[in-house]
Amino acid sequence: xxxxxxxxxxxxxxxxxxxxxxxxxxxxxxxxxxxxxxxxxxxxxxxxxxxxxxxxxxxxxxxxxxxxxxxxxxxxxxxxxxxxxxxxxxxxxxxxxxxxxxxxxxxxxxxxxxxxxxxxxxxxxxxxxxxxxxxxxxxxxxxxxxxxxxxxxxxxxxxxxxxxxxxxxxxxxxxxxxxxxxxxxxxxxxxxxxxxxxxxxxxxxxxxxxxxxxxxxxxxxxxxxxxxxxxxxxxxxxxxxxxxxxxxxxxxxxxxxxxxxxxxxxxxxxxxxxxxxxxxxxxxxxxxxxxxxxxxxxx
Ligand SMILES: [Zn+2]
Numbered sequence: 001x002x003x004x005x006x007x008x009x010x011x012x013x014x015x016x017x018x019x020x021x022x023x024x025x026x027x028x029x030x031x032x033x034x035x036x037x038x039x040x041x042x043x044x045x046x047x048x049x050x051x052x053x054x055x056x057x058x059x060x061x062x063x064x065x066x067x068x069x070x071x072x073x074x075x076x077x078x079x080x081x082x083x084x085x086x087x088x089x090x091x092x093x094x095x096x097x098x099x100x101x102x103x104x105x106x107x108x109x110x111x112x113x114x115x116x117x118x119x120x121x122x123x124x125x126x127x128x129x130x131x132x133x134x135x136x137x138x139x140x141x142x143x144x145x146x147x148x149x150x151x152x153x154x155x156x157x158x159x160x161x162x163x164x165x166x167x168x169x170x171x172x173x174x175x176x177x178x179x180x181x182x183x184x185x186x187x188x189x190x191x192x193x194x195x196x197x198x199x200x201x202x203x204x205x206x207x208x209x210x211x212x213x214x215x216x217x218x219x220x221x222x223x224x225x226x227x228x229x230x231x232x233x234x235x236x237x238x239x240x241x242x243x244x245x246x247x248x249x250x251x252x253x254x255x256x257x258x259x260x261x262x263x264x265x266x267x268x269x270x271x272x273x274x275x276x277x278x279x280x281x282x283x284x285x286x287x288x289x290x291x292x293x294x295x296x297x298x299x
Contacts, residue, residue: 039133039139040146044150046164062246063247063270083107089127129199134201140172189206194211195216241264245265272286
């Protein structure tokens with residue numbers, strides 16, 4: 001009996017070792033990709049499937065606007081075949097790491113390139129508005145650039161990436177149609193958002209964004225700016241004030257109280273919270289929830 005147990009234990013250890021060795025070998029065969037924040041990570045995963053291993057640099061619950069890479073992130077970037085950035089100033093850290101990226105090993109894809117054509121105000125300056133991923137038709141173009149990057153980094157699996165990118169394109173197209181149809185009959189097209197993340201979405205579906213904060217969700221607006229938002233919310237008879245799951249809802253609640261409105265989430269999908277992820281949330285589930293809340297607010 002004792003001998004049998006020992007034999008069993010040895011074979012379990014052996015199998016486990018083999019299994020982890022196999023896992024390591026599988027992982028070594030995969031194309032290593034680093035994405036700067038959640039939407040790019042999700043798109044790369046959807047297109048890359050089991051041929052890629054994607055790292056999201058901004059941890060769950062983190063905010064890409066104020067993220068700084070750690071030395072471990074830099075190591076991961078250097079080991080990757082593909083670094084996917086948004087562009088438009090979202091990655092404030094890129095100039096610091098550009099010189100240490102080896103271009104012969106790591107290809108850099110700027111998924112928002114040529115799509116970022118809106119500006120926003122930050123500290124009285126006009127800056128690029130990086131939030132292109134919130135308009136489904138533009139997100140589809142970003143995914144196209146990611147597919148191209150994967151195809152060039154791993155030409156052997158080009159057909160695989162192309163076919164998965166086509167499936168993803170169809171999902172963006174469905175989402176775009178749903179937004180178009182369900183927001184077509186909005187009576188009140190004014191949306192008060194926590195930060196100015198919805199400019200591209202507003203432009204795509206003829207909404208008018210009134211942001212409480214500008215570029216960064218955690219930046220405190222001045223009392224004058226806050227007064228203007230309250231006045232606009234009153235003038236436009238806004239019934240809901242939006243807030244975000246990654247930032248404090250306090251200002252949205254204050255404004256809602258002030259003007260007799262309610263609050264609702266409008267997620268800029270700059271990162272998902274651990275609870276959103278554990279409930280199976282992804283870009284599409286959050287975009288659908290956003291649509292349901294926009295529909296409710298614009299009645
Ligand atoms: Zn933002």
